[in-house]
Amino acid sequence: MYFDLIFDIPAEQSFTYEIDDKKQAAVGKRAMVPFGSRDVLGYIIGERDAIPETVKPETIKKIRRVVDEETLFCTKNIELAKWMADFYFCSTGQALSAMIPSGRKITVPSLAEEEQKSALPPLSISDEQSNALREIISSYSQSSNQNQKNPNLSKMFYLYGITGSGKTEVFIRAAQYMLDTGKSVIYLVPEISLAYQTADMIGSRFGQQAATLHSGMTPSARLSEWNRIRKGEAQIVVGPRSAVFAPVQNLGLIIIDEEHDGSYKSGNTPRFHARQVAFRRCTQENACLVMGSATPSAESWKLMSEGNIKKLELKKRLSGGSLPVIQAVSLAKIQNCLTNELIDEIRLTSEMNKQTILFLNRRGFAFFYKCPDCGWEQTCKRCSVSLTWHKKKNRSICHYCGYSEPPPKACGECGCVGAGYRGFGTEMIEEEINRTFPDLRIRRIDADTAGKRGGLEDTLLQFKSGLIDILLGTQMVAKGLNFPGVRLVGVVFADTGLHLPDFRAAERTFSLLVQVAGRAGRFFPDSKVIVQTLRLDDPVITRSCSLDVAGFFDEELKHRKALNFPPFSRLIRFVIRSKDPKRANDQIERLAKIVKPLLSKNADILGPAECPIGTISGNHRRQIILRGPSINQLQKTVKEVLALYDKGKDVKTYLEIDVDPVSML
Numbered sequence: 283m284y285f286d287l288i289f290d291i292p293a294e295q296s297f298t299y300e301i302d303d304k305k306q307a308a309v310g311k312r313a314m315v316p317f318g319s320r321d322v323l324g325y326i327i328g329e330r331d332a333i334p335e336t337v338k339p340e341t342i343k344k345i346r347r348v349v350d351e352e353t354l355f356c357t358k359n360i361e362l363a364k365w366m367a368d369f370y371f372c373s374t375g376q377a378l379s380a381m382i383p384s385g386r387k388i389t390v391p392s393l394a395e396e397e398q399k400s401a402l403p404p405l406s407i408s409d410e411q412s413n414a415l416r417e418i419i420s421s422y423s424q425s426s427n428q429n430q431k432n433p434n435l436s437k438m439f440y441l442y443g444i445t446g447s448g449k450t451e452v453f454i455r456a457a458q459y460m461l462d463t464g465k466s467v468i469y470l471v472p473e474i475s476l477a478y479q480t481a482d483m484i485g486s487r488f489g490q491q492a493a494t495l496h497s498g499m500t501p502s503a504r505l506s507e508w509n510r511i512r513k514g515e516a517q518i519v520v521g522p523r524s525a526v527f528a529p530v531q532n533l534g535l536i537i538i539d540e541e542h543d544g545s546y547k548s549g550n551t552p553r554f555h556a557r558q559v560a561f562r563r564c565t566q567e568n569a570c571l572v573m574g575s576a577t578p579s580a581e582s583w584k585l586m587s588e589g590n591i592k593k594l595e596l597k598k599r600l601s602g603g604s605l606p607v608i609q610a611v612s613l614a615k616i617q618n619c620l621t622n623e624l625i626d627e628i629r630l631t632s633e634m635n636k637q638t639i640l641f642l643n644r645r646g647f648a649f650f651y652k653c654p655d656c657g658w659e660q661t662c663k664r665c666s667v668s669l670t671w672h673k674k675k676n677r678s679i680c681h682y683c684g685y686s687e688p689p690p691k692a693c694g695e696c697g698c699v700g701a702g703y704r705g706f707g708t709e710m711i712e713e714e715i716n717r718t719f720p721d722l723r724i725r726r727i728d729a730d731t732a733g734k735r736g737g738l739e740d741t742l743l744q745f746k747s748g749l750i751d752i753l754l755g756t757q758m759v760a761k762g763l764n765f766p767g768v769r770l771v772g773v774v775f776a777d778t779g780l781h782l783p784d785f786r787a788a789e790r791t792f793s794l795l796v797q798v799a800g801r802a803g804r805f806f807p808d809s810k811v812i813v814q815t816l817r818l819d820d821p822v823i824t825r826s827c828s829l830d831v832a833g834f835f836d837e838e839l840k841h842r843k844a845l846n847f848p849p850f851s852r853l854i855r856f857v858i859r860s861k862d863p864k865r866a867n868d869q870i871e872r873l874a875k876i877v878k879p880l881l882s883k884n885a886d887i888l889g890p891a892e893c894p895i896g897t898i899s900g901n902h903r904r905q906i907i908l909r910g911p912s913i914n915q916l917q918k919t920v921k922e923v924l925a926l927y928d929k930g931k932d933v934k935t936y937l938e939i940d941v942d943p944v945s946m947l
Contacts, residue, residue, distance in 0.1 A: 283307075285345065286328035287315060290379035292551070294367065296327065298337055302345035310353030312382075314346045321346055325378050327360050352509070355382055358566070359529065365562060371920060371939040372552040380552055381527035383495075383504040407455065411448050414441060414594035415455045421592075422534075422570045437564070440541075440586050441574035443596025444605065444829070445800025449574045450480075450764075452596075453537045454487060456572060457518055461491060465534025465569075467518040470525055470556055472543035474498045475732075475758045478739045480539070481520045488518055495521035495528055523548065523556035526563065533567040536560045541573040541582060542793050547944040555942060576800060576831070577793035580786075580842065581849040583835045599804070606771070606802040606809035608827040613775065613814050619706045619714050624772045624812045631810075632722055632751060636769035640711060640754040641798045643778045645728040646670035647710045648703035651678065651690060658695035663687075666897040671703050672730070673710075683899040711774055712754055719752070727755040760798040769809050771802040776815040776823060783894040784946040785847045788822050792834050795826035848942070852913040854920055855943040857893060859901040860935040869935045870904035876926050877906065880919050885910030894947045901936075913941070 285307050286296040299315050301307050309329055314321050333339055359381060366377035407415070418439055441449045457467040471480050474496050481494040493507045493516035510516050512529040519528040523546045526536070538546070538557055546556040557573070564571045573582060573591075586593040599605060611623045631638050650668035651660035660669050662680035669678035669687070677686040693701040712726045725741050732738040738758070745753045746765055753759055773795060780791045795813065803809020815823050825834040843850045856873060860866040870890040877887055889906035896903055910916045920939065931937070 284330045284333060284342070285309070285313075285326045286330065287313065287324035287326055288373070288375035288378065289317065289322055289324050290375050292373055292376065294373045297324070298330070298334055298342060299324075300342055300344040302348055304348070306348040306351075307345050308348075308353060310355050312349040312354060314349060316343045316346065323349065325355070325375065325382070327374075327378075354508070354512070356512075356529065359527070361566070362527070362559070362563065366552055366554055366559070369558070369917070370552045370554055370941050371917075371924070377552045377554075380524070380548070380554070383508045384501045407451055408448065408598065408600060410443075410596045410598060411452050411455075414452050414596065415459075417592065417594055418452075418456050418570065418572060419459050437570045438590075439570070439572045439592045439594055440578065440582055441572060441594050441596065442578060442586065443574075443576060444599060445576045445797065446599040446764075446804040447576075447596035448600045449576075449596060450483070450539070452594075453539065453572065453574065454484070456535060456570075457537065458487075460534035460570075461488070461517050463534065465517075465532050466514075466530035467535045467537065468525060468528050468530060468533070468560075469518060469520045469537045470539060470546070470560070471520065471522060472540045472545040473758060474522060475727075475738055475742065475763070477521055478742060479763060484518060484520050490515075491517045493519050493528075495519060495525040497522070497524070522546075523554075526556045526559045533563065533569045535570045535572065536564055538571070538573040540575050540797075542575045542577050542579040544790065544944045547942075549945070551938075553938075553940045553943075555944070558942070577796050578835075580789055580835065580838060584839065584849040604803060604807040604809070605829065606799060606811045608799055608811040608813060608829070610776075610813045610815055610818055610823055610827050612818055613816050619711055619774060620718065620772075621812070621814055624774075624814065625718060627770050627810055627812055628719065628722075628752065628772070631770040632719070634769060637745070637748070637750070637765065637767040638752045638770040638772065639759050639765075639768055639798070639801050640715070640752060640772045640774055641756075641760055642706075642708050642711055642754070642774040643756050643760075643794065644670075644705075644707045644775070645681075645709070645730055645756055646679070646707035647673035647713075649705040649707055651701065651703050653693035653695060653698050653701035655698045655700065656693060656696045658693050658701070660690055660694065664897070664900040666895055670707065673713075682895070706775070708754055708756060715752060715754065722751040723749065724752040724754060725750045727753065727758050729756070732758065757794065759801070760794055763801060764804060765801065766805045768801050769803060769806070771799055771809075771811045773798060773811070773813045773815075776813050776826075777817055777820075780817070780820070780822060782947065785842070785845070786944070786946070789838060792822050792826050792838075795823075796829060796831065799826070799829070846909065851909050851911055852916055853943055854908045854913075854916050855938075855940040855946070856906045856908070857938040857940070858904045858935055859898075859938070860932070861900055861902070862934065863902040865932055865935050866902040866904045869932050869937075870906060872930070873923070873927055873937075874906050876923050877908065877919070880922050881908070882910065882915050882919065885916060885919070907943075907946075917941070 283301045284298050286298055288296050309326050311326050315324050363374045363377035367374040443449050460467050471477050477496045484492045493511050514531040519525055548554050585591040611621045628638050648671045662685050664685050665680050665682045671678050671689050678689050679686040692699045708726055708728050715724050727741050744750050748767055799811040802811050858866050858870045874890045886909050893903040893905045908916050
């Protein structure tokens, strides 16, 4: 007997092997097999009685060892991997590898088993929540009763509501309905920090039925949960984007919380978007899709406006809270990082025995070193970005490749001792807060402090319990977190990222500001948000301070339409990278020449050009972007381009293809 295996390599090809000596091989298991000069982990996707006619018998090798005692993936997983390979221009093996946990099979207690949670009674809901829930349930039950093979548009919903309006409770009630009817649920959240809080809540409500999947777990723990889900022992799964692949039985509902978040897009091969994969799974398995956010993505806003997704709106804050008073204050002529307005509000909040969240989307102490005389800047040796000074480590560090060096004592070009660091990060804010408020308890959470296992979860639990007065952090504190004691939110510097060379810069900044403002006063009135900025009159700042979501998107979509950017077009981005800048330039020029005659009449090409961040980890990066109204037409063009490009490609260059790119840097 023989088996076909695929591997986590960029080659769309299966390889045939003879059954192992113990005869444990089966479709859906992983196996170690000889591949070239080494043993490699492969995925068994097919079984055959004879060797393929195109393969010489003497080349057939035997499977060395089967890794799994039981099957780990099924035909639905393989079908989804093949679709991803076709849609995102990766191999089926790469797609399947992204779906399947990497651990070995051992018994690890699940979250629900460890805590022995008992199901809690549901909360009461408002009329708005009840109406939204009724829409979801009635539409799903009607379409299911009609035995439709494909879901219609009425099974795609968007729960749009202000922060604190109770979207989560609607999600949970919809999930409960699905579980009661024998269906399973996937509940996606954008960040691990949110996964902890949501998993705790789901575990409290659903007990042993709940499972979690995220990269913060050990590989063995993830595999244990994966097997529990696959066997039907868990019917509701919580996690970030990779949880969209959870092998649930009888999928009935996928929830995408904070749908707007860019974290749902993978930055590595396969460069999938969890929202697109969720669309696909719901279509294949006749399931319902419910997305939600207080700040939808531009794409979803347009779909709602056109009626292609059913909008369910929540307009009122629950739990006794009210929308905060938002005040923008200028950072101009301020010597330190905190304005008097923010300092006064922090002190007042403390006197009221309430808590403060301070947000700054930049870690480290200071983010660039510049000479006032000659203009020299300390930059990474391998990337075209400035180094960030981390004071506690006493190192200047690149946040792209990890390169570090000691902080300079003088200008590296002219020797000027007046050169120094500019800008501020979370480390500097922490130091100033400790100096200004020595009596208050402060904790910082960012990529530097959250790296230790359990550290992030512990900090969030302490803050929720009132053991921390001021929580300072990057975007980890901006999204979805729900803390009863928070009265004040301070945005230390609102302009970070506002004018990056990316057409989504305004949308990202607006969403982030509205989301972080939404952490304040969710359970009581008279909350406050202070937004520190150097651009008091910028429309993004003014509209975020007035929480004018409709006004922002009305204006933003006008600009997008005029410039023919998404959601009025689709994009596919080619990036060539090479250690040699000339090779990168030559190959991107060659690629552009191949593309241009193959483009359809209603599509165009942007570039070739250097990427906004021209060098990362010593790789010089060049790009072209294909733009057109139809993703299918663009993908057809890309397939034709690749067939020609591969024949003469430079082996010392690497091509990345990103379908529907989220970041343009």
